[in-house]
Amino acid sequence: MPLDIGFYHCTRAPAAEVAVRLSAKVLESGQRLLVVGERPRLEALDKALWALVPDSFLPHALAGGEFDADQPILLAETAEPVNGAKLLLSLEAGVPGAMDGFERVLNLFEDGSPAHERARLDWKALGSRDGLTRSYWQQNERGGWEKRG
Template structure:
């Protein structure tokens, strides 16, 4: 059973939170694929992974081209898994509809966008019968707290 984590973003945007979660993913030796809801979100996310911290670099590629399998992190705008990732992130409007063959799925949604919150609630209801779900919310100090 795929573990699915819902991350309710209120304090910081996905571009600030995702690099930290991707660092932890790579520390575990996992590969990750990050799906966004629209291709226009790929370039800003790519830029964030290059610039989020001066002393760090997250090796990644965009899309599912011939070199995609070489990258430990793939940024995509569709349901492909070009690098054989064990962990899938959904961000910037992408919404999970199943757990797939992943060890873990992380769904990040903008808590300041009422439509995103509605989509998250709908996803929770749809995924709950077949998956182990947890809900995480960020406190003002930046700490993530498991709420459900």
């Protein structure tokens, strides 16, 4: 089965808010998720996972703790799925070079951000690679997603 890489262009909501919603969907499906990004973004997402969805609990942790392998959602600076995740969410970090072991990669980027240009470069670079599929999704006016490529 080819690796599926989805490029998600966040035009209506911040990437952190989108990441929280996607994390909730992943948990609902019974899967595990690895979120990669730079430490400040991960720390902001850590707080958002507690605050953005009232009356809910999204079990997660910042990587580096004793129980990383047990976390349904692990926030890390590297794409090492120590929690057994098959889904990788890249939070404005671009598509990681090593994606072995993952079934799906979700690359989030905000309109006009430096990650936006990085996503364009990644899209082009991945177009010629065997063993993967890629798709481009853009937020519509209602905050939903439309496949554009």
